[in-house]
Amino acid sequence: MERDDIIEYSLGAQHSEEEGKKIRKNIWKVTYILSAITFVEVLVGVLWSKSVVGDGDLWASIKIGYLILTVIKARYIVLEFMHLGHERKSFRSTILYPYLFLILYLIFIALNEATAVSEVNFPIN
Amino acid sequence: MAGEVSKAIDPKELWGGGRSPFSLSYGKMMMWFFLISDALTFGAFLVSLGWFRYTSDAWPISDQVFFHIPFIHSATPDEGFPLLYVAFMTFILIVSSVTMVLAVEAGHRNDKKTVIKYMVLTVIGGLIFLGSQVWEWAGVIAGPDGLFGTYDDTRIGGNYLGGWETVNNVLVPIVGPDQYAQFFYCVTGFHGLHVFSGVIINIIILINVIGGTYERRGHYEMVEKGGLYWHFVDLVWVFVFTFFYLL
Numbered sequence: 381m382e383r384d385d386i387i388e389y390s391l392g393a394q395h396s397e398e399e400g401k402k403i404r405k406n407i408w409k410v411t412y413i414l415s416a417i418t419f420v421e422v423l424v425g426v427l428w429s430k431s432v433v434g435d436g437d438l439w440a441s442i443k444i445g446y447l448i449l450t451v452i453k454a455r456y457i458v459l460e461f462m463h464l465g466h467e468r469k470s471f472r473s474t475i476l477y478p479y480l481f482l483i484l485y486l487i488f489i490a491l492n493e494a495t496a497v498s499e500v501n502f503p504i505n
Numbered sequence: 506m507a508g509e510v511s512k513a514i515d516p517k518e519l520w521g522g523g524r525s526p527f528s529l530s531y532g533k534m535m536m537w538f539f540l541i542s543d544a545l546t547f548g549a550f551l552v553s554l555g556w557f558r559y560t561s562d563a564w565p566i567s568d569q570v571f572f573h574i575p576f577i578h579s580a581t582p583d584e585g586f587p588l589l590y591v592a593f594m595t596f597i598l599i600v601s602s603v604t605m606v607l608a609v610e611a612g613h614r615n616d617k618k619t620v621i622k623y624m625v626l627t628v629i630g631g632l633i634f635l636g637s638q639v640w641e642w643a644g645v646i647a648g649p650d651g652l653f654g655t656y657d658d659t660r661i662g663g664n665y666l667g668g669w670e671t672v673n674n675v676l677v678p679i680v681g682p683d684q685y686a687q688f689f690y691c692v693t694g695f696h697g698l699h700v701f702s703g704v705i706i707n708i709i710i711l712i713n714v715i716g717g718t719y720e721r722r723g724h725y726e727m728v729e730k731g732g733l734y735w736h737f738v739d740l741v742w743v744f745v746f747t748f749f750y751l752l
Contacts, residue, residue, distance in 0.1 A: 389530040390726035394613045403610050411603045418599065422592040425751055429568040429587065443752055450747040454740055461606045461736045463729075471527040475537055483548045490552045494559030502562045 410460045417449050536730045540737045543699075547741050550692050551748050557684045565685050567750055573644045591750050594637045595742065598700075601630025602739040605707075609732045612725025617714065620728060624711040627735065631704040638697050642690075689749060696745055699738045706731050 395403070424442060433439050459465030464472055519526050527534060558564055572585030608623035710731045719725045 387524055388724070389525060389528055390533075390724040390729075392528065393726070393729070394615070394724065397614060400610055400614050404607065407603065407606050407610065411599070414599050415596065418592065418595055421747075421751060422588050425568050425588045430566050431569060446747055446751050450743060453743050457602070457736055457740045457743065461602055461739075462733055463609075467529065468527050471529060471534075471537075474527075475541060479541055479544060482545065483552075486548065486552050487555070490556045491559060494556045497560045498562075501560060 406460065410456050414453055414456060417453050421446065421449055530726060532730055533726065533733070536733050540733065543737065544741075547692075547695075547744070550688070550695070551744060554688045554692070554748060557688070561684060567752055570689070570750065571641055571645060573641075575640070588750060590637070590641065591746065594634055594641075595746050597630055597634050597637070598739050598742050601627045601634070602736055604630065605732045605735045609725075609729050612719070612728040615720070615725070617717070617720055620714050620725060621711065624707060624714060624728070628704055628707050628711060631700055631707065631735075635697065635700055635704065638693065638700075642693075645689075692745060693749065696738070696741055699741065703731075703735050703738050706734060 424445070428438070428442055430439055433442070458476075464475060525531075525534070568587045571591060572587040574586050574590050577586075604623045604626040608620050608627065611619035611623060710727055713719060713727065714725070719727060
């Protein structure tokens with residue numbers, strides 16, 4: 381049953397064998413990056429865990445390092461594996477910006493209030 | 506990528522109706538919108554974990570929560586292997602994500618055999634992850650080696666999960682590790698539920714691929730939509746891993 385009143389967008393996503401080779405190469409590249417980041421995270425987690433380095437400045441910078449590595453990983457998964465980086469720019473913005481705005485605000489307000497509550501509950505700390 | 510997505514279209518025509526301004530099919534776009542709402546749920550879970558962490562004066566050391574590996578008995582984190590098994594689970598989920606994206610790529614070439622091969626590998630990866638999580642939960646909850654017992658633990662003289670104490674003659678919940686344990690089960694359990702439903706969805710799609718449904722349809726977009734959901738599960742685990750086991 382052929383219908384000519386529907387644009388079949390999924391057919392536009394198809395590609396040839398040569399293009400497939402390039403895409404597969406990119407997939408493996410992203411795989412290596414994700415595995416390497418996970419390996420580094422685990423290595424740091426074993427060698428310089430909180431129980432080893434204590435709760436000092438070093439641990440604070442390691443924590444920030446973990447967060448940066450996590451965001452890099454998330455970026456590769458969303459933009460390459462979920463293919464969002466290759467969709468139209470308008471769609472990419474529609475998905476990413478509202479989410480980032482809401483979640484950054486939530487993080488700010490929750491942690492800001494939690495710090496205030498903590499100061500009331502544990503004045504010595 | 507070739508085709509509709511990269512084709513240049515006059516903006517007037519783009520927004521004039523009769524076509525999708527994003528050059529996406531309805532189903533794929535709705536999958537993205539569903540994933541946004543799901544991501545907000547998980548984001549709220551993790552931010553509230555942060556809230557409780559900031560308002561508690563005691564918190565367990567995350568990398569010592571789970572230190573077991575199969576076939577080797579270890580009673581304390583020092584004797585055990587912190588992070589090792591969780592790292593294995595993370596790696597399994599990443600690999601199954603890779604096989605999924607390879608299945609999507611094969612679908613774009615209408616290569617039925619390769620799609621089947623990679624879909625089977627993806628399902629196997631998901632099942633290994635689920636089994637690992639069951640084993641991990643069993644280790645964390647049960648037995649004297651578990652950090653968070655749901656039973657009366659003689660070492661701490663009481664029930665760790667959902668414990669209560671009396672302060673100034675008022676019964677109040679014990680804050681601190683209790684809340685970590687509750688969040689641990691809630692969030693990893695909710696994520697495990699997503700993995701479980703993802704495996705079910707992938708099996709259904711796999712059956713359809715073998716039956717030739719998408720071959721007759723002319724495209725394998727259903728594999729792509731299932732793939733979006735599966736990658737999302739991997740994405741959530743990246744954050745769960747950081748906030749529950751590393752920080």
